[in-house]
Amino acid sequence: MLAQPELIACVLELTATHGTQLERTQGHRAHALFLHLMQESDPVLAEQLHAASQTKPWTVTPLPQQARRLHNGETYPLRIAFLQASLYWPFAQTFLQRPNRQLRLGSSNFNLQAIHTTKQHSPWAGVSSWQSLIDQAQPTDEISLWFATPTCFKLGRDRQGKQRVGLIPDGQSVFQSLLRRWNAFAPTPLASPEQIEQLDIQIKRYQLRTEMLHAQDKQLGFMGKVSYKLDGDAHERRILATLADAALYLGIGAKTTQGMGLVQRISTQQPEQA
């Protein structure tokens, strides 16, 4: 049993108060809404968040859905992961104090109907702690990840000085990104970047495609499923498994506060695609 959750992934159930046409991507609007809610719940904290360093202790993601047209009363699920429980409590409290409050996302109005934090309600919800992630991880030969929203990595700059964007989920980019977030927010680092760098994490199977995310700026990312064949001893492979399990909370790559990099570990099957 978790004495005290430190990592909280919650799914906000927003219901449309009128028929509304959603824009293509709501990531940046969802992020604005999140900051607005934080502002309301704890102005001082919100100010600190705004000034926070590059790696933010939260992710915000409108969950992928088919329909763009919502009818009155239909649900729009918004997912927020908190990497610091101290952020979650004031946020949740505001909601408890003012249930059914109205929220605005772009030109659409919603009621905040519920906040779910359990897997029963959504595969994207859950609570955990850094230590229990470590305790529960098992060393394994293969890890599979599901990238559910466009994901990309900021690499260096090209010859013309333009930002290079990594659109391949190579093992190093993926696990270094997870490690960076882990080490930024967990009480103790899980490993050093150099330790991971030594490991040979080979892409083994995948089904992937690039997709454009329309946030404030357009940003290409990749989506889909990837399996990695792991190298290293049991201890090293357990570190990788811990990071993969933590991906649900941490997110991967760039712009995870605007809808990118929504990822979770999935069971590794060995289908013979033919």
Next chain:
Amino acid sequence: MLAQPELIACVLELTATHGTQLERTQGHRAHALFLHLMQESDPVLAEQLHAASQTKPWTVTPLPQQARRLHNGETYPLRIAFLQASLYWPFAQTFLQRPNRQLRLGSSNFNLQAIHTTKQHSPWAGVSSWQSLIDQAQPTDEISLWFATPTCFKLGRDRQGKQRVGLIPDGQSVFQSLLRRWNAFAPTPLASPEQIEQLDIQIKRYQLRTEMLHAQDKQLGFMGKVSYKLDGDAHERRILATLADAALYLGIGAKTTQGMGLVQRISTQQPEQA
């Protein structure tokens, strides 16, 4: 007009002489059939081919098709690309001398109905010459390739000494593979590997998945479509365009004589997948 084709991609139209169940992958059987046909057309040449070095001057590919069950009279298209015209002529002659000859592929019997070498008959057929590929190539900012059968690259060996297989169509693997084949068979090299190595060939958009090829051994590969953003001056980008155009004949990666690495350049669109 082509005075003398040097590169010939032909599609053999085989028709089933009875209802037959195709095996999952026919690549190695198709290759055996090809060698058998060569043996018949020119025994001395066939012997040389058999002893040929690693990079073979031909590719053999059963064209991807939906059905595994063929009815009597149904067509099974087999694609052979010759990187040396001297191989094609005796091969074609044998066919001309004995039209409608029976051929065996595994446990299935076929009639060799026709040999097509024009785009009108199949997008995988065509003739060209090394020089006309150079003459017709245009420098461009972006190149798209369609990998129509599983494709993979043999990389080095891993810690355990096991063969590593590259399952990502990164720009260097793709264009170095093309260059290696070009330089092996064309009268003059197109560029040096080092020249290509200096170029920044970024993956920009893609839709890809891994698939198992069941040849004599199983081999995973990737299939799908990829667009590359090209770096370099006009001359360098023209070299890349030439190689992309030549991919139809050259094939890419490992086991192109057993059905892998069937590739062609496709027009680059800028769809906004969203």
